[in-house]
Amino acid sequence: MAEAIDYDAFRREVTEFALTRCPPEFRRLVAESRKLSRKVWAPWQRILFEHGWGAPGWPKEYGGTGWDHRQRHIFDEVMAECDCPPQYHHGLRHIGPVIIAFGSEEQKRRFLPGILDGSVWWCQGYSEPGAGSDLASLRTTARREGDEYVVEGQKTWTSHAHEADWMYTLVRTSKEAKKQQGISLLLIPLDTPGITIRPIATIDGWHHVNEVFLDNVRVPVANRVGEEGQGWTYGKFLLDRERLGGANVAPILKNLGRTRDLVAAELNGEADRLKREMLDQRLLAAEAELLGAQALGQEAIAAVMDGRPLGLLPSVLKLSTSHAMQRVSDVALDVVGERLAPRFRRVDAGGPNAEAPGIEWVQNYLYGRVRTIYGGSSEVQKNVIARQLFGF
Ligand SMILES: Cc1cc2nc3c(=O)[nH]c(=O)nc-3n(C[C@H](O)[C@H](O)[C@H](O)COP(=O)(O)OP(=O)(O)OC[C@H]3O[C@@H](n4cnc5c(N)ncnc54)[C@H](O)[C@@H]3O)c2cc1C
Structure with a gap:
């Protein structure tokens, strides 16, 4: 009989790893909501790989961790709580699973190791x-x-x-x-x-x-x-995996918490009470949607691991999490936009920003517009859902 998993001990192990092995500089960039680049993602992937945690979503025979879906969820939660960078998705979540499912043995030998250790982008x-x-x-x-x-x-x-x-x-x-x-x-x-x-x-x-x-x-x-x-069959398989990116809600919830702190810090006077309460309400509504998406996300991860059909899950997750993310960044902009948006200039990945502290809120608001476009726009997701539900 398989040994029972001690999930509390697992959470402690992941937390210890995140706090001791993820370079503080990387965690600072994430905590400041900076945009990341290969210079951060690749060494972080290498660290995870060397620890045997390079590909939590892959089958064990190809370098996966062999975790169950609850461990996957705990890993995602702890990584977000500790401000560790997300893993770069194009290899691990997109083409890697396609090569595993449809590639030749030669292609698996040739391409999977570079994705796992973060050396090939x-x-x-x-x-x-x-x-x-x-x-x-x-x-x-x-x-x-x-x-x-x-x-x-x-x-x-x-x-x-x-x-x-x-x-x-x-x-x-x-x-x-x-x-x-x-x-x-x-x-x-x-x-x-x-x-x-x-x-x-x-x-x-x-x-x-x-x-x-x-x-x-x-x-x-x-x-x-x-x-x-x-290629259309493989391409669609890949797009479903891409849309399942929304299954990991933990970093979005972390950002929501940060936004809540921003509201509390910036609107702390009696004169701001009404605005503060309205923004808190909007964050609450986004949080409710995200908690629903989190439950669906866990179901989606379990379905992938069991090889069950994903049905509507990729489109529903993509649709709901991308709009919830935008609603959170709308709130942040309502707090700092008037002061900072006119000062918005180019902000490079991780670059200094002494000129306008907090400008990342504006940048993330602007960047966040893309969420409802890439990987298939919201209108396209609604079409996919309607076709599956109503068969037209
Ligand atoms: C920042 C960013 C990063 C991206 N990264 C990548 C990438 O790495 N690789 C890649 O291949 N692509 C990438 N994309 C492309 C992305 O997938 C497309 O932009 C997206 O699929 C929409 O296509 P389009 O831009 O041609 O808009 P269109 O398809 O021209 O759509 C224009 C508008 O019409 C709506 N629309 C279109 N068809 C329908 C319909 N049938 N019913 C209802 N409404 C409809 C759309 O929702 C949209 O609002 C990225 C896009 C952006 C903006």
């Missing part, structure tokens, strides 16, 4: 100009020439492409009557000749998205995941 080449919500309209082509594909086209909104080594990419390998057919999933090293990466400036002043141009880019056929023409 991935980005997502799905969207194109003209193919966002309607992703199946993508026009980047991959023409087969012997053992290679020749890729031509353009990707856009590619988060972190400028700091990534590889891009998992949906391309059109043939033209079929149904546009979801004839799509394939290629793994493309970003140092291949013919690739140009250009930054896109965003309202939050943080460089995180890019355009990626592919001009006569030669990619070995061995870098195709699964079968040619079946």
